[in-house]
Amino acid sequence: MNRIIPRTAFFLLALLLVSGCRTTRYDLSSLHLDKVPKSTAGLAIAVQDLRPFILSGEKPPSYIGIHRDGLGIPKDGANTASGKPLAEDIATALATNLARQGFMTRTFLLSPGDDEQTSIRMGTSPPADRIVILRMEMFRSESWAEVELRWKFRLDIYDEQGVRLAAEESEGLEEGLKRNLTGAISDGQAQKALSAKLATILADLLASPTCVKALESGEWQHGEPVAPTEQQNESPRSAKPSHPQALTATGPASLQSMLASGNYQAVRDWAKEQAVRELRHPQETLDFFAELIWEQRGKSDEILVDALAYLCLAMTYNQNPRYRLLMEVVRNEARTRKLRKYARNALDAIPVDAAVGQYVPGKGQTLVPIGRDIEPQQARTSRQNSTALEIQVSQH
Numbered sequence: 001m002n003r004i005i006p007r008t009a010f011f012l013l014a015l016l017l018v019s020g021c022r023t024t025r026y027d028l029s030s031l032h033l034d035k036v037p038k039s040t041a042g043l044a045i046a047v048q049d050l051r052p053f054i055l056s057g058e059k060p061p062s063y064i065g066i067h068r069d070g071l072g073i074p075k076d077g078a079n080t081a082s083g084k085p086l087a088e089d090i091a092t093a094l095a096t097n098l099a100r101q102g103f104m105t106r107t108f109l110l111s112p113g114d115d116e117q118t119s120i121r122m123g124t125s126p127p128a129d130r131i132v133i134l135r136m137e138m139f140r141s142e143s144w145a146e147v148e149l150r151w152k153f154r155l156d157i158y159d160e161q162g163v164r165l166a167a168e169e170s171e172g173l174e175e176g177l178k179r180n181l182t183g184a185i186s187d188g189q190a191q192k193a194l195s196a197k198l199a200t201i202l203a204d205l206l207a208s209p210t211c212v213k214a215l216e217s218g219e220w221q222h223g224e225p226v227a228p229t230e231q232q233n234e235s236p237r238s239a240k241p242s243h244p245q246a247l248t249a250t251g252p253a254s255l256q257s258m259l260a261s262g263n264y265q266a267v268r269d270w271a272k273e274q275a276v277r278e279l280r281h282p283q284e285t286l287d288f289f290a291e292l293i294w295e296q297r298g299k300s301d302e303i304l305v306d307a308l309a310y311l312c313l314a315m316t317y318n319q320n321p322r323y324r325l326l327m328e329v330v331r332n333e334a335r336t337r338k339l340r341k342y343a344r345n346a347l348d349a350i351p352v353d354a355a356v357g358q359y360v361p362g363k364g365q366t367l368v369p370i371g372r373d374i375e376p377q378q379a380r381t382s383r384q385n386s387t388a389l390e391i392q393v394s395q396h
Contacts, residue, residue: 061085065141
């Protein structure tokens with residue numbers, strides 16, 4: 001009997017130690033926000049983590065809070081399921097939800113030490129119609145028999161000149177997001193409660209009258225800037241060309257199969273990935289983009305048009321003179337207003353260079369300019385809309 005007690009005590013001690021070392025993972029990135037504004041503006045979105053325990057280095061950027069097990073012992077820490085900083089997961093959720101409403105979105109990263117002017121400068125390079133910055137001064141949860149959340153957010157929206165158009169705050173402490181009278185809250189229950197509350201907080205901020213006005217009103221000139229985070233401070237002309245294999249595993253045959261089957265969602269996902277992959281692509285890749293834009297310019301499916309808009313964005317930020325005539329034709333002939341808009345943006349960004357041969361679509365068709373304007377880009381005015389193009393079938 002005396003031997004059993006020490007063994008039992010040892011077993012319980014080991015159990016407690018193991019319980020205390022477990023890490024909880026919360027997936028807060030897949031949030032669904034209600035009441036989100038609608039627009040076709042280009043947004044640059046960032047979340048800046050200013051929580052005191054992050055600034056001090058006490059906790060990692062992925063930290064969410066404390067989750068206690070059935071014995072009330074705190075685990076090693078509740079962190080993001082992705083392993084990424086919480087700020088990055090929230091920025092992704094904001095971008096995803098706003099994109100569903102028609103916005104062309106991108107995210108960029110801010111460090112805790114970035115001041116307002118630095119944040120705006122990073123948001124406008126490449127350009128965006130609006131810069132949306134959510135500053136997270138507090139977000140910390142604790143769960144055991146109930147889920148508690150303390151938060152403080154500040155949302156600022158700027159125009160492309162860096163002028164603040166809206167500023168909203170949300171702060172609070174909620175102690176009963178979820179209660180369990182029979183035992184400890186499970187990881188899944190805590191995650192569900194936190195996700196729902198975070199979605200409500202973010203949606204309420206975006207749905208405020210000042211934010212709605214800032215996001216829905218204006219003359220939109222820019223789509224999604226596509227520079228990857230590590231190259232945000234680089235000029236498009238200084239970025240290194242990507243490898244010809246930058247089409248990823250999804251190549252021409254796969255894309256044609258997707259198009260033939262009507263799987264436009266997959267085409268859009270691929271196009272967005274290509275748009276954000278590099279500032280510069282090799283000519284082989286750009287020709288592939290150009291052919292898809294050319295072949296599908298007469299389609300009106302909303303998801304497919306989104307995919308083509310992403311490819312136009314790739315053209316915008318590559319600034320390759322080879323595709324000026326193509327973009328001008330698409331600007332004039334595309335079936336949808338949205339695609340014409342993004343082709344126009346690309347045309348405005350691509351410099352004139354008479355020495356550069358123009359892209360020629362497949363199937364024997366070529367673009368022939370009529371009265372082509374070859375003034376330098378800086379001198380171009382509203383006369384650019386007077387340039388006409390026609391399609392002729394080559395005889396060779």
